[in-house]
Amino acid sequence: MDEIEVSFKSGAETLFGTLSVPQDTEKGIKNPPMVLFIHGSGPLDRNENAKMGKLDIFNALAKTLAENGIGSLRYDKRGCGKSQGNYLATGHFQLVDDGEAAFEFLKTQHHAAPGPLYIAGHSEGTIIAPQISNRRADVDGIILISPFVQKLEQVLLKQAENVQKDMKTMPGFSGFMTRLVIGLAGGVKNKQAKTLNKLKNSKSDVIRIGFRKLNAKWFRELLSIDPALVFAKVAVPTLIIAGEKDMQCAPEDAPEIARIIGEKAQYHVVDNLTHILRLETEPASIANYKKLLKNPIDPIVGELMVAWIKQN
Secondary structure: OEEEEEEEEEOOEEEEEEEEEOOHHHHOOOOOOEEEEEOOOOOOOOOOEEOOEEOOOHHHHHHHHHHOOOEEEEEOOOOOOOOOOOOOOOOHHHHHHHHHHHHHHHHOOOOOOOOOEEEEEEOOHHHHHHHHHHHOOOOOEEEEEOOOOOOHHHHHHHHHHHHHHHHHOOOHHHHHHHHHHHHHOOOHHHHHHHHHHHHHOOOOOOEEEOOEEEOHHHHHHHHOOOHHHHHHOOOOOEEEEEEOOOOOOOOOHHHHHHHHHOOOEEEEEEOOEOOOOOEOOOOOOHHHHHHHOOOOOOHHHHHHHHHHHHHO
């Protein structure tokens, strides 16, 4: 495949990314299907990597797609990687606008005049992708990887509950001290609820809670969305891929989203798949992410995407 460094404007900011184009000479490809990747939450670059950890998700999926005659575009979020802007001051709806600007840019590419155009979102990207497709008549389908249908507040409280369960099984002295400190603070779930209350009542784009700066505008905007209402408006073919051992977005949300969208939707709940798209053979635990990230993403995700795109 050819990997081409590109840039495009979204509002006043310039965003940078990578256009992956399948090689025509090898497969005789004309007007290939193209996929726009939309990130999950956090300060992520075009490959869904951040300073705190490398997921290497979108670059791996781009390679799989290109090997099967499908092109793609992935880009750095505002204020991340090479892109301009302030990540912490960016709201959720600006991320939707950035995604739409990327889609508009993808349509214009002469490197490989695109055929059908798809949007694939991971985690938060699964609520951005349908917002873009609901605005436009030129999206041919959406792919939702690790999606959620509950409101953000419920998702975050459930995540905190899962972390609290993880801490009970943390070994050794570090586990004891973590449980002690969190216990004195009222527990992870209680702390999360207090933080969310402060965010909901904030007025500025960025606030400080304890030693951390938080993107308050992003939280307020995403908290205002009912994902079920967004999915109810989807009018394009939809592929839903969930992980049985996803501790961040409940796997049971996948069939519910498919039910809401209707006959245009197809869903898969992949055995042992986690939120970071690695397989987990042990009991599901966010504490295992560091170990799992030593492995590449599982090929099943790319295989399901390729099969569905070719079917459509």
